[in-house]
Amino acid sequence: MHIGIIKNKINNSGFILKIIESFFGRGSFLLFTLLFSFVCTRLYGAEIFGIFTYAFTLMQVLMIVATAGFNNGLMYSIPKNGYKDVSFSFVINFLLSIVLIGIVWLVVDDIYIKLMLPLIxxxxxxxxxxxxxxxxxxxxxxxxxxxxxxxxLRVTLIIGLYFITGKNEYSIAIGVYGSFLLSNVVYLFKNRKKFRNVSFDKGYLKYSLTLILASMLGTLINRVDILMLGNMTSNADVGVYQIAVQVSNILSSLLLIFNTVFAPEISRLFHNGKKVEMRKLYVKAARILTIVSLVITITLIISSHYVLLLFGDEFVRGQDALILRSLGYFVNLAVGGVWIMLAMTGEPRFQMYANIIAFFINIVLNLILIPIYGITGAAFASMVTIIFTNITGYIIVSKKFNIKVFKFF
Structure with missing residues (x-):
């Protein structure tokens, strides 16, 4: 009886149903990502995995420039204008990707990085x-x-290539290429009817360009520690740190799961003038995320040694880094989707300003702490930056929308 009532409530609430779908979808992606890292570290070791991680992280940073903010721009535009801006977004994305690939190809000497460039x-x-x-x-x-x-496909390829070509970073790269080629071909086939004549929209472009800087800085804040570790320490350190990052990302993935559904819902409520419902949705979500993230954070801290041991003895030294990043992500979840609230209500500039300050804080702290404390110093810098950024976002949202999630704050 009770199960039937719960099912009816879920079916009648599209938002809850989408949250559940996002949870299982993102959960499977996270599990397979950890499986991918587990296979890489077990078969190829921390050194080779570190080489791949450094190059792939660089591609992830450059990718943000190539998106030009259109990934979030389309979420804002489609509920309002339909598919008018889809073709324009992909054309600009392709042109920016070509330019970035060409520039980086001329600048860098590392053959492995050059091989990875089309991933942008x-x-x-x-x-x-x-x-x-x-x-x-x-x-x-x-x-x-x-x-x-x-x-x-990715995991299958890297296992198969290990037995065919042996222990090298190129096998990992081929596996990653294969997986992204497959996903993009399938997405293109399924969405082919949404591509129409290229239509230039000045307002859409202006909105998206604001997001690109905010997104670029956000990605740099999350990834600059790996890039700086790669330049200031060893590939093995990068590999160990990446595992600590991926395990702590269990927390950040919860917010991403929620924001996957929260963003278009906020956009819809905002465009329909339902601001009261929008505020209530944010408050309820932030409180639920706080409770869930607290439980997961405590679990990660208690089990951190044993979780890292699964990837090999050499990865246990990333325990402090895992704990520090987990604490940072706890604050990230506790304040809810603050930057999504602002971006989907036409105010992405606040995130851009906050990320500019946070980026410089992160750089300075990494420069000071990495030479002394290595991966633990990088993790501390990330924790401080994540906390600063999200507390800032929470204060702005609280003031702008007259919201108080917690009793005294």
Whole structure:
């Protein structure tokens, strides 16, 4: 009887249903990502995994420029203008990707990084498709491709190539290429009817360009520690730190799962003038996220040694880094989707300003702490930056929308 009532409530609430779909979709992606890292570290070791991680992180940073903010821009635009801006977004994305690939190819000497450069386009195009799926509420369909089919192919390829070509970083790169090629081809086929004549919209471009800087800085804040570790320490340190990052990302993935559905819902409520419902949704979500994240954070801290031991003895030294990053992400979840609230209500500039300050704080702290404390110093710098950024966002949202999630704050 009670189960039937719960099912009816879930079916009658599209938002809750989408949250559940996002949870299982993103959860499968996270599990397969950890499986991918587990296989890489066990077969290839921390050194080779560190080489791949450094190059792939660089591609992830450059990818943000290639998206030009259109991944979030499409979520804002589609509920209002339909698919008018889809073709324009992908054309600009392709052109920016070509320019970035050409510039970096001329600047860097590392052959492995040059080999990885086309991933800039594949990564950024997938993010644009993600924006379309989120705007439509088709979360389950997106993650079936991204979090299941693509990741199965990736893991299968790196295992197979290990026995064919041996222990080298190029086998990992081929596996990653194969997975992104598959996902983008499937997304393109399924969304081919949404591509129309290229239509230039000055307002859409202006909105998206504001998001690009905010997104770029946000990615740099999350990834600059790995890039600086790669330049200031060893590839093995990068590999160990990456595992600590991925395990702590269990927390950040919860917010991403929520924001996957929260963003288009906030956009819809805002465009329909339902600001009271919008505020209530944020408050309830932030309180639930606080409770859930507290439980997971405590669990991660208690079990951190044993979790890292799964990847090999050499990864246990990343325990302090895992704990520090987990504490930072706890604050990230506790304040809820503050920057989504601002971006989906036409105010992305606040995130841009906050991220500019946070980026410089992160750089300075990494420069000071990495030479002394290594990966633990990098993790502390990230924790401080994450806390600063999200507390700032919470204060802005509280003032702008007259919201108080917690009794005294």
């Amino acid at each position: 386009w594949l990564l950024s195009a997938e993010q644009l498709f993600f924006g379309i799926y989120r705007a439509e509420g088709q979360i389950k369909e997106y993650y079936y491709i991204n979090g299941f089919l693509s990741m199965i």
